[in-house]
Amino acid sequence: MEDLPDELLAEVLRRLPPRGLAACRTICKHWRAAVDARGLLVAVAHLVPRPLCGIFINYVPDRSLRFFNRTTPAETSTQSSMDVTLSFLPGNLSRHRGVLEHRSGLLLYENGQAMYVCNPATRRWATLPPPPRVPPAHSHLPYYRRRLYLMFDPTVSLHYDVFFFPDVLDKQDLQPAGEPQCSAPEYEHERNSSWGSKEWPPCMYPLQVFSSRTNRWEEKPFIRNGDAAVTISDVSSDRLSPISSRCTRRNHAVFWRASFYVHCDIGFIMRYGRMLPSRTFVE
Incomplete structure (x- = not known):
């Protein structure tokens, strides 16, 4: 095994179960380097059963954040290193305040x-700037954060x-640039009909995406696969729409499995194939 090229050794180790791979990493420096350089343990970390440490709950009445711990005596020393009060954050x-999102140990937190x-276990954190295209009606309110x-x-x-999911198109967006405003009833009816009949989601769906790689927001287009699920009129008729200004739900x-599933308006599911080069999504 010592004479194997690094690439071949890594392929052999890659086929081991997580526990065996971790044991092989301790055999010698050469094997440890082969495992670490290719992130072999990280790649199988999701296969290792992990106990539930606890849950964060946002209490709406008093707008407070609580953490309910679930540990065994053997886990107490490990859990004591976590700062569940998030006291390491500034301000x-x-x-x-509350937890907006969580994913694999990271929290998206508003205060x-x-x-x-932030990561309560490592106490590392980074400020998230607001998206550059927040709807004007909500620029001073936190409602857009629900998206x-x-x-x-x-x-x-x-x-x-x-990811920041935008609102549906506004009626003003349908008016060509430079065209004068017209408030005639017949024109308003035609514009409302045109606005409501548009497909949702559209064929090209631009999302604003903040990346920790670049530390900035960028607009990235997603291409729809298949037919549209609904129309804008359908979305507007949903009084509990989470991307509507009428509701903050x-x-x-x-x-x-390398896809992002979002529960959207009026009950349909959108799947984003984020790991695909084309960044496509299907409903």
Whole structure:
């Protein structure tokens, strides 16, 4: 085994179960380097059963954040290193605070006007700036944060992304640039009909994505696969739409097998093939 090239040794070790791979890493420096250089243990970390450490709960009445610990005596020493109060974050506690998202140990946390991505176990944190294209009606309100989603998969990369899902198109967006405003009833009816009949999601769906690699927001287009699920009129008729200014309710999302699933308006699911080069999604 000592004479094997590094690439071949890594391929052999890659086929071991997590416990065996961890044991092989301790045999010699050569094997440890082969495991660490290719991130072999990180790639199989999701296969190792991990107990539930606890849960964060946002209490709406008093706008407080609580952590309910679930540990055994053997785990107490490990859990004591976690700062579940998030006291390592800067600033004073605001009345408006809570966990917006969590993914693989990272938290997306809001405290007043500030937002942070942090790790309670390592106490590392970074400030998240607001998206550059926040709807004007919500620029001074935190409602738009209900449309922020954290993406983090440590088996692929130690960097994270934050996705911002925009509102449906506004009626003003349908008016060509330079065309004068017209308030005639017949024109308004035609414009409303044109606006409501548009497909949702559109064929080209631009999302704003913040990457920890670049530390900035960028607009990235996603291409729709298949037919549209609904129309804008359908979305607008949903009085509990989480991407509507009428409601601050948040719909949730999960990351599973290299795809991102988002529960969208009026009950349909959108799948984002984030790991695909084309960055496509299907409903």
